[in-house]
Amino acid sequence: MSWSKVLVIQALFQEGYDFVFWIDADAMFVQLDQDISDQIDDQHDIYLVSHDGEGGQTPNCGVWLIRNTRETRHMLKELWAREDCINALWWEQTAFIEYLGLASELPKRFHRFFSRKALAATPQQDRLNKVKWLDPKWNYMTSRIAPKSTVIRHYGGLGMHHRIAAMIYNMRLIDKSYYLKKPGKLFYGIYCFLISTNTRLFIRIKIIMGLKRNKNS
Numbered sequence: 001m002s003w004s005k006v007l008v009i010q011a012l013f014q015e016g017y018d019f020v021f022w023i024d025a026d027a028m029f030v031q032l033d034q035d036i037s038d039q040i041d042d043q044h045d046i047y048l049v050s051h052d053g054e055g056g057q058t059p060n061c062g063v064w065l066i067r068n069t070r071e072t073r074h075m076l077k078e079l080w081a082r083e084d085c086i087n088a089l090w091w092e093q094t095a096f097i098e099y100l101g102l103a104s105e106l107p108k109r110f111h112r113f114f115s116r117k118a119l120a121a122t123p124q125q126d127r128l129n130k131v132k133w134l135d136p137k138w139n140y141m142t143s144r145i146a147p148k149s150t151v152i153r154h155y156g157g158l159g160m161h162h163r164i165a166a167m168i169y170n171m172r173l174i175d176k177s178y179y180l181k182k183p184g185k186l187f188y189g190i191y192c193f194l195i196s197t198n199t200r201l202f203i204r205i206k207i208i209m210g211l212k213r214n215k216n217s
């Protein structure tokens with residue numbers, strides 16, 4: 001469950017690690033020669049991507065690098081205490097967005113998932129000063145074909161078997177000889193490719209199928 005990342009990071013901080021790098025199970029490296037620790041500087045303690053689009057910004061905790069400090073330990077405690085967010089739209093990410101006072105900066109279509117209080121809050125500048133927004137290549141989530149520069153591809157918001165198929169496709173991109181060795185897998189490869197490069201299309205198909213099912217029932 002998404003919330004468990006808070007516990008994992010806390011446990012590793014407890015063990016004395018200076019930094020913890022979290023990556024969701026539905027995200028993967030597609031380029032293996034880049035080191036995210038190169039992004040670390042003295043001014044920032046929290047590193048993540050905020051996706052820009054649809055008239056707003058959406059911070060994403062699927063790829064999350066955090067320095068072990070008194071403030072970040074306190075933040076994790078505060079996030080974990082947000083029992084009102086247990087089933088929130090994005091679980092701990094919702095709590096984190098509210099912690100930064102960024103609910104009102106999200107694209108409008110997400111506002112209905114946040115309380116009036118959260119939307120009225122202003123950005124917490126002292127907290128935001130410790131956050132470094134990484135280049136989107138560290139958490140590439142949109143449905144378009146990932147640009148060559150992408151380091152981490154993230155398949156959030158898809159059905160589980162679509163996420164797996166898309167990730168299998170990317171895994172085989174790293175080992176390009178796969179399809180030559182196993183030509184029988186070609187059709188599955190094409191299916192995985194379509195999901196990996198056009199995730200929006202599959203969400204639409206799912207929605208259309210869902211609507212049809214509702215009509216029939």
Ligand SMILES: [Mn+2]
Pocket residue numbers: 024025026027062154155156
């Ligand atoms: Mn994810």
